[in-house]
Each structure stands twice: as structure tokens, then as C-alpha cells.
């Protein structure tokens with residue numbers, strides 16, 4: 001009997017190993033599309049725009065991020081608007097909200113949910129990695145729910161921060177949440193094996209330890225330290241003002257500022 005149990009344990013381990021290779025077999029563009037397809041399902045759009053999600057409103061850690069900056073009204077760009085859970089209370093607080101999402105159905109439902117409550121929000125269907133729009137427009141750019149971590153590769157995250165910096169007014173703030181590491185780092189052998197598999201399949205050649213497919217639904221990069229995200233944000237042209245702990249130990253916040261001086 002113990003031989004069979006051992007075999008079963010080995011098969012489970014092999015299954016986990018094979019599953020963990022899914023994140024390296026896709027190129028960065030495929031990883032984004034993989035996440036987009038998950039969010040675009042009817043079930044996901046309904047979940048993120050349903051009454052119970054909208055009724056939760058802003059979470060305490062999101063309110064704390066907003067409280068930490070002087071701007072209490074003005075124009076606010078919300079990256080990953082979903083069905084409007086944050087957009088609605090933010091519009092009610094007096095912000096002119098523009099919500100971005102790469103799922104058209106989410107943007108549509110966010111607008112409808114706001115309109116049903118007598119509020120108006122603008123929507124853009126875009127991948128926020130390629131954020132495109134007029135410069136120096138927003139007082140605040142907000143990215144909650146650890147969505148900073150949803151962007152594959154360091155290079156793309158730096159590019160996104162550069163675009164966010166461009167969208168902000170001088171002295172404007174970027175408030176974001178990211179995922180910090182849940183478990184131990186993969187071993188050096190595991191990292192090397194994943195990189196080799198990525199190379200053999202011409203997949204995610206930019207694989208970094210911390211890259212995972214969360215719940216096999218979406219790409220997430222778990223940061224091993226505050227310094228790692230700080231270096232990306234600063235390379236993208238924003239100053240990190242402070243880090244903010246959250247009741248959810250794995251979801252940390254960071255307050256960033258665009259220099260008030262132009263040029």
C-alpha cells in the first residue's frame with residue numbers, strides 16, 4: 001500500500017511541476033491575453049459588476065491610500081475599473097473618474113452601474129501597459145487590488161510607469177497596490193529549469209522568480225522586496241513617497257509622486 005501512496009505523491013508533485021511550467025511557456029503578450037480571456041468570461045464580468053461586489057465599496061486599505069495624499073477632488077484615472085466598485089464611490093466623493101479596462105464588457109457595466117446611481121464616469125478600453133492618452137491630465141492615478149503585479153516583465157512595468165508619469169499632472173500622485181511574495185523563493189535549480197524550458201519553447205524569456213499564474217486564472221508577479229518595486233517605479237520617472245502596509249499582508253500599497261517641477 002505504501003508503494004502506491006508514494007507513487008500517488010510523486011504523481012501529484014509531477015502534476016504541480018508541469019502546471020508551474022505554464023507561466024514560462026507563454027510569451028509576455030500571451031500572458032496578458034491569458035489574463036484578459038479569464039476576465040472577459042461572462043461569469044467574471046458578472047462577478048465584478050454584480051450588486052454584492054459594488055456594495056463593498058472602497059476597502060479600508062484603498063481609503064488609507066487616498067487619505068494619504070492632499071488631492072481630495074480632481075481628475076482620477078482608475079486602472080482596471082472592473083464593474084465600478086471603486087469608481088462609484090470615487091465619483092460620489094467628487095472625483096472626475098476615468099476607468100480603464102482591457103475588457104470592454106467591464107467598462108460598459110461600470111458605466112451602467114454608475115449611471116443607475118445618478119453618477120457619470122468615463123471609460124477607456126485599453127491594456128494599461130500601453131496607456132495612451134493626453135499628457136499632464138490626472139491628479140491621481142489609482143491601481144488597487146495588487147494590479148501592478150498583473151503586468152508581465154519588468155521592462156513592461158517600467159514602460160507602464162513611464163506612461164502613468166506622462167498622464168499625471170506635475171505634482172500628481174500614483175497610488176498602487178502590488179502583491180508581495182507569499183511563499184519561499186523557488187530554488188536556484190527550479191529557476192534554472194524554468195528558464196531552460198522558456199528558452200526551449202521560445203516562451204517567457206524574461207521569466208523572473210515570483211512570476212506565477214494565480215489560481216490558474218491570471219498572471220501575477222510577486223515582489224520579493226519593496227526595493228524591487230521601488231527601482232521599477234523610479235526608473236519609470238516617479239518618486240516613491242512611502243510604502244503602506246495593508247491588513248492583507250500580501251497586498252502592499254505604495255504612494256508615488258510626479259515631480260511638481262516640469263522640464
Ligand SMILES: C[S@@+](CC[C@H](N)C(=O)[O-])C[C@H]1O[C@@H](n2cnc3c(N)ncnc32)[C@H](O)[C@@H]1O
Nearest residue numbers: 039080081082085101102103106126127128150
Ligand atoms: C481584480 S479585478 C478588479 C476590478 C475592480 N478594480 C475592483 O476591485 O472591483 C481586475 C480588473 O482589471 C482588469 N485588468 C487586468 N489587467 C489589465 C490590463 N493589463 N489592462 C487593463 N485592464 C486590466 C481586469 O479586466 C479586471 O476588470
